[in-house]
Amino acid sequence: MTERRTLQTEQISGHPGPVPGMGMQRNLEVCKLIDATTCIGCKACEVACVEWNDLPFQPTTFDNTYQTMPETNWNYWNLIKFREHQREDGTLMWLMRKDQCMHCADPGCLAACPADGAIVKYANGIVDFHQENCIGCEFCVSGCPFNIPKFNPATKKVYKCTLCSDRVGQGLEPACIKACPTGCLHFGTKEDMKMLAETRAKQLRDVSGFKDAGVYDPESIGGTHVIYVLHDAKNPELYSGLPKDPSIPFAYKAWKSIFKPLGLIGATLGFVGVVFHYVFEGPKREQPEVPPPKPEPPAGRKEL
Amino acid sequence: MATSVGRMQEKEPQFFAKLGHTTVHEGELARHSVYTRFLHWAYGIFFFLALFTGFATYMPFLFRWFAPAFGGPATTRMLHPWFGLGFVFFFGLQAINWWGPMKWTDTDSRWIKHLPEFLRSTQALEPEDVGMYNGGQKLQFWEIVVGSIVYLITGIVMWAGARTFGATSVAISYILHDISALIMLFGIFFHLYQATFGQPGTIQAMTRGTVSEAWAWTHAPAWFRQMTGRDPRQALEQERQRRIARERAIEQLARGGPAGPPGGGRA
Numbered sequence: 001m002t003e004r005r006t007l008q009t010e011q012i013s014g015h016p017g018p019v020p021g022m023g024m025q026r027n028l029e030v031c032k033l034i035d036a037t038t039c040i041g042c043k044a045c046e047v048a049c050v051e052w053n054d055l056p057f058q059p060t061t062f063d064n065t066y067q068t069m070p071e072t073n074w075n076y077w078n079l080i081k082f083r084e085h086q087r088e089d090g091t092l093m094w095l096m097r098k099d100q101c102m103h104c105a106d107p108g109c110l111a112a113c114p115a116d117g118a119i120v121k122y123a124n125g126i127v128d129f130h131q132e133n134c135i136g137c138e139f140c141v142s143g144c145p146f147n148i149p150k151f152n153p154a155t156k157k158v159y160k161c162t163l164c165s166d167r168v169g170q171g172l173e174p175a176c177i178k179a180c181p182t183g184c185l186h187f188g189t190k191e192d193m194k195m196l197a198e199t200r201a202k203q204l205r206d207v208s209g210f211k212d213a214g215v216y217d218p219e220s221i222g223g224t225h226v227i228y229v230l231h232d233a234k235n236p237e238l239y240s241g242l243p244k245d246p247s248i249p250f251a252y253k254a255w256k257s258i259f260k261p262l263g264l265i266g267a268t269l270g271f272v273g274v275v276f277h278y279v280f281e282g283p284k285r286e287q288p289e290v291p292p293p294k295p296e297p298p299a300g301r302k303e304l
Numbered sequence: 305m306a307t308s309v310g311r312m313q314e315k316e317p318q319f320f321a322k323l324g325h326t327t328v329h330e331g332e333l334a335r336h337s338v339y340t341r342f343l344h345w346a347y348g349i350f351f352f353l354a355l356f357t358g359f360a361t362y363m364p365f366l367f368r369w370f371a372p373a374f375g376g377p378a379t380t381r382m383l384h385p386w387f388g389l390g391f392v393f394f395f396g397l398q399a400i401n402w403w404g405p406m407k408w409t410d411t412d413s414r415w416i417k418h419l420p421e422f423l424r425s426t427q428a429l430e431p432e433d434v435g436m437y438n439g440g441q442k443l444q445f446w447e448i449v450v451g452s453i454v455y456l457i458t459g460i461v462m463w464a465g466a467r468t469f470g471a472t473s474v475a476i477s478y479i480l481h482d483i484s485a486l487i488m489l490f491g492i493f494f495h496l497y498q499a500t501f502g503q504p505g506t507i508q509a510m511t512r513g514t515v516s517e518a519w520a521w522t523h524a525p526a527w528f529r530q531m532t533g534r535d536p537r538q539a540l541e542q543e544r545q546r547r548i549a550r551e552r553a554i555e556q557l558a559r560g561g562p563a564g565p566p567g568g569g570r571a
Contacts, residue, residue, distance in 0.1 A: 014364045114361050115377055116368065135381040137361065141466035142474035151467060156378070249475035255482075263486040264363065270493035274502065281425040284503050286518035287540055290547035 007169045011121035013113035022123070029125040030168060031193035032103075032177065035200055035229040036239065037213070038184035039096040041066050041080050048179030049078035049100075052164065072099060074152040077161040078176055081240035097228070097239040098176070098185070101148045101161035103127045105222030108248035109160075111256065112143025125190065125225035126165045131157040145221065145246030163225070193227060200229050220245045316340075326513035333520050333531050335436075335509040340401060344510050347394035351492070354387035358485060385463045392452050399449050405436045406445045411526075415439030428522070432536065435526040444491050454484040518543065 009019050046068060049055070055075040060068050067082040083095045107127045110119040118133040119140065129140075129149070136156035140149045149158045164174035172178075173187040186193060197215040204213035214233025217223050228242070236242035320339035328334045336344070357380045360370035364377070374380040414431070416439045421427050430438060437445070458477035466474045499507045505519045517539070520528035525536035532539075 016365045016368075114364050116364060133377075135361070135378040137381050137462075138465040138467070139462075139474070139478070142471040142478075144471070147471070151465065156382070249471065251475040251478040255479050260363065260482060263482065264366075267486045267489040270490040274493050274497035277423065277497070278501055281423065283501060284425055284428065284523075286505055286516060287428050287522045288518075288544035288547060290544060290551060 007126075007165065008123040009120055010123040011107075011110055012117050013110045013119040014116045016116075029123075029190040030163070030225060031125070031188065031190040032163065032174065032226045033186040033188075033193040033197050033229070034098050034226065035184040035186070035197075036095070036097050037200075037204060037208075037210075037229055037231055038182050039080070039098060040182055040184075041082060041094070041096040042181060043068060043080055044179040044181055045098060045176035045185065046076070046078050046080060048175040049161070050076065052167070052175035053077065053162070066094075066096075072148065072150060072160075074150040074159040077101070077159070083238065083240050085238055093231070095231075095239050097242065099146075099240065100176075100226065101127065101163065102146050103163055103225035104145075104246075105224065106248065108143035108145055108221070108252060109140035109149055110143075111248055112139040112252040114139065122165065124168070126163045126168065127225075128162050128165050129158060129160060131155070131159070134158055139252070143248060143252045145243055145248065190223075190225065197227055197229050201233070204229070204231065216242065218243075218246050220247050328514050331517050332514040333517055333528070334513060335515045335520075336513045338513065340398070341510055341513055343394050343398040343401065347391050347398065350387050350390035350394060354384060354391050355485075355489070357381075357384040357387055362482065362485065385459060388455060388459050392456050395448065395452055399445075399452075402445065406442050408442060408446070411435070412439035412442050416443065429540075430523050430525055432525045434524055435530070436524055438524070440494075444495060447487060447491060451484045451488050454480055458484070 008021060010022060012019055050058075055077070058069070058073055058076045061070060063070070065082045065084070066080070068079060069076065072079045078098065078100045081097045081099045083097075085093045085095050087093060103125055104127065105125065107119070107121055109129075110121055110127060113119045114137060115133050115135045117130055118135065119127065119129055121127045134157040136151070136158070138149075138151050138158060140158055141147075141151065149160045151158050164172070164176075167174055177185045177187040186196060188196075194215070194217065197217075201213045201215050204210040210231045212232045212234045214230060216228035216230055216233060216236055228236075228239075230236060230239060232238060236244050316337040316339040320337070320342060324338035324342075326334050326336075326338060356367075356370045357374055359367040360374070360377065360380045361384065364371075368377070371377045371380045374383055411431075411433045415422070415434065418431075419440065422430070422440075458481040461469045461473050461477040462481065469477075499510070503523060505516060506523070509515045517528065517532070520531065521536035521540050528534070528536045528539070
């Protein structure tokens with residue numbers, strides 16, 4: 001894959017007019033598959049992410065679990081979330097979930113962003129932040145259903161996982177994929193990864209006794225370009241709060257695209273109103289007016 | 305005639321009384337103190353700064369060209385909350401200043417009911433019971449009071465962001481902040497129009513601080529009565545008679561009356 005083929009732009013935040021060069025070439029959608037059932041929580045992916053993206057050191061927080069810190073950070077884009085789960089039969093399960101940007105097909109961050117070109121969605125499905133265009137308003141933070149974009153107070157910009165768009169553009173897999181020792185991380189086209197995930201889920205259901213095993217690829221946001229295989233796909237919340245039906249707030253969808261422009265037209269009617277009041281009615285002058293205003297000319301006769 | 309500085313309804317801090325003064329010329333009434341005028345233009349400036357920086361972020365699709373004037377989109381975003389605070393601060397002082405004269409009364413409810421009639425220019429005079437401010441002015445004042453509170457709360461929520469107040473409260477604030485801005489923008493057109501083209505002679509109340517007596521008995525009759533002790537309708541009628549008499553005298557002079565040669569005479 002060449003750079004041109006993988007990094008064609010599909011959507012741009014706050015951008016007037018069509019996206020340049022869209023649809024010129026056929027594009028394959030990429031996808032990261034995370035098999036949560038084979039993750040051992042080794043955190044090699046966390047280290048690989050910090051190293052490849054050259055992120056400054058972030059102190060870790062020990063909270064008596066195998067989790068590095070409470071949540072992802074502006075300089076820590078990839079975090080294994082750890083949860084101890086007690087099953088109905090009393091046995092315990094360690095649920096490890098690699099938390100990072102999900103690269104939604106319908107990105108809430110992009111919908112919320114008012115800055116031209118600060119958030120870009122490539123035709124291959126990667127959602128990328130361009131910090132040079134970011135205005136630091138943090139609306140993307142409230143638009144994201146996965147709590148992923150993180151604000152850096154020093155630079156006043158927002159950062160998140162890029163799905164290693166720089167590596168993918170050169171035909172390489174993301175750094176986390178390369179580092180994974182158990183093979184629980186896979187990277188390829190969305191179609192291939194979806195098929196691989198379904199095969200693994202079927203195996204879990206048929207062979208391993210996880211009757212609710214399934215694939216997490218939420219339809220409510222048009223699918224994601226990071227998908228999970230879960231032991232219990234009916235309760236994704238178990239995996240440190242993975243939302244079952246993620247959604248984008250009303251404010252950044254219907255309000256922003258329909259009601260907001262209509263509201264502006266409504267407010268502009270105030271201007272139209274006063275202009276035509278002057279045209280139709282004229283000013284209210286101080287009284288008395290002596291001599292009084294001329295009476296209106298009789299109908300049918302024009303007066304210059 | 306009636307020089308009414310001492311009877312001005314608005315209180316004025318010592319500092320502003322020394323900083324500037326209000327000269328009431330012949331045939332005028334003092335309407336706004338230096339302090340009131342200062343506050344008005346202070347929050348007026350902040351209003352437009354906040355408006356332009358806000359709209360550059362509100363809908364960059366149409367208003368991105370406002371941003372370069374404030375140093376680019378990021379700086380515009382950074383300045384907007386401070387302009388907003390400036391507006392709320394000075395308007396808050398004005399709200400305290402005007403709390404009394406802006407109290408809602410039955411007169412104002414009646415005024416609002418008859419609003420469509422007042423929009424017609426055939427209705428030359430305000431009803432006799434309209435005081436310093438009419439129902440429309442009070443409505444706009446209280447809209448801005450409520451709007452400013454909405455601005456302040458939702459603005460702080462968005463400023464501190466989702467990392468402080470959570471995603472949902474930011475998304476709700478986003479909508480409420482917009483609605484407040486749209487209502488205020490709608491209102492400001494009427495405010496600017498009424499102060500200038502719509503009712504000539506009004507804007508000087510906020511610049512020099514005075515209005516003509518004719519303005520007062522036309523647009524605020526009860527306030528005129530309060531300021532001068534005269535009946536507004538009678539005063540209007542007297543002025544009408546005086547002007548008619550003056551017109552006649554001029555006409556007579558122009559016809560070559562006893563006062564001088566035709567065309568050369570002055571009343």
